[in-house]
Amino acid sequence: MGIDLSIIWFVIIVFSTLMYIVMDGFDLGIGILFPFIRDNADRDVMVNSVAPVWDGNETWLVLGGAGLFGAFPLAYAVIVDALTIPLTLMLIGLIFRGVAFEFRFKATPAHRPxxxxxxxxxxxxxxFCQGIVVGAVISGFPVAGRAFAGTQLDWLTAFNLFCGVGLVVAYALLGASWLVMKSEDPLQQKMRELVKPLLLALLIIMAIISIWTPLTHSQIATRWFSLPNLFWLLPVPVLVVLFSxxxxxxxxSKTSLHxxxxxxxxxxxxxxxxxxGISIWPYIIPPSVTLWQAAAxxxxxxxxxVGALFIIPIILVYTFWSYYVFRGKVQHGEGYH
Structure with missing residues (x-):
């Protein structure tokens, strides 16, 4: 049996996407949490907790996008064509945030707000735009003759916008829990208090999406609720409840690890x-184009x-080392200036 390169590349792209969501998620979450913290010194601690690592997190986004372009060019063409507007807005948001990250430390007190x-x-x-992209992938894309057959506003649906709100809540929860780990009182206590309402909001959103998707997509309902799939996939919602x-x-709890x-x-x-992933497998362009149909x-x-196997370990070592070096609590008055 030969090696299925399409499966290998799918795993690489999924891994890169997950690494980006995890690492840039709490980074973006810190910005989302700014309205809850008014003290400038606390805001400095929030930003300084990610200052040494934030600009390296986008590496995974670049790797995932480049992998999709090279390994699954049809999927890249369709997704970029279908989601040009939200993807462009996402990049504008990332650029604007990066500029603000640098300038807020250099600005005069009058300009810092x-x-x-x-x-x-x-x-x-x-x-929000990343959440729209997630919702659009779940909803699927019309394809005709190896090209996107919809309009530039197909992504503008209630479900996709709801997924955008859901990801904002998820990243805010990541940011709050990150600051529980990286900060000290009183900021840490404020973040502990925010975790509970954010968790409750996230669980409600996940429940709504879990009901919404099978009601509107019969293939997803079949995947999750037909036998024996139901028994095999039951650990996913059970673990969500237990971890929550x-x-x-x-x-x-002040006694548990931060x-x-x-x-x-x-x-x-x-x-x-x-x-x-369970809902859309094996389609890379739901609901009709599989991994192998879209593969290069x-x-x-x-x-x-060959290049990926060389560069991915380097990125992992660099990422691990940067987080290891800058481990521990962030104190007031220290960090990026």
Whole structure:
């Protein structure tokens, strides 16, 4: 049996996307949480907690996009054509947030509120657009003759916008749990208090999406609720409930490890991402184009794989080392200036 390069590349792209969601998620979440924190010193601690690592997180987004372009050119062409507007707005949000990140430390006290607002708006815009993309992938794309057959506003649906709101809540929860781990009182206590309402909001959103998708997509309903699939997939919602209960308890427990809420939030994000993958598999352009139909020639995938196997370990080592070096709590008055 030969090696299925399409499966390998799908795993690489999924891994890159998940790494981006995890690492840039709490980064964007910190910007989303700015309205809840008015003290400038606390806001500095929030930003300084990600200052050494934030600009490296987008590496995974670039890797995932480049992998999709090279390994599944049909999927890249269709998705970019269908989602030109939200993807462009996402990039504008990321750029604006990056500029605000640098300028808020250099600005005069009179100008800092403007850059704080820019950091907030850029974070929300980028996150909201990413959620729209997730919703659009679940909803699917019309394809005719290896090209996108819809309009530029097909993404503008209630479901996709709801997914955008859901991702804003998810990233805010990631940011809050990250700051529980990286900050000290009183900021840490404020973040503990925010974890509970954000978790409750996220669970409500996940429940609504879990009901909405099978009601509107029969193939997703069949995937989740037909036998024996129901028994095989039951651990996903069960684990969501268990991890949520554990996260709720750890959010106000002073005796648990400060890293526990963040780890549990990561587990919830992973389970949600797994649910998405289960729902659309094996389609890379739902509901009709599979991985293999959208794949590049094996020669191209093999050529790219050589480079990927070289660069991915380097990115992982660099990422691990940067987080290891800057581990521990962030104190007031120290960090990026």
């Amino acid at each position: 403007f850059w704080d607002k820019a950091f907030l708006v850029g974070s929300i815009l980028a996150t 209960f554990w996260l709720w308890k750890s959010s106000y 890293s526990t809420p963040f780890v549990l939030t990561l587990a919830l994000i992973f389970l949600g991402f797994s649910g998405l 020639p094996p020669q191209s995938q093999g050529f790219m794989l």
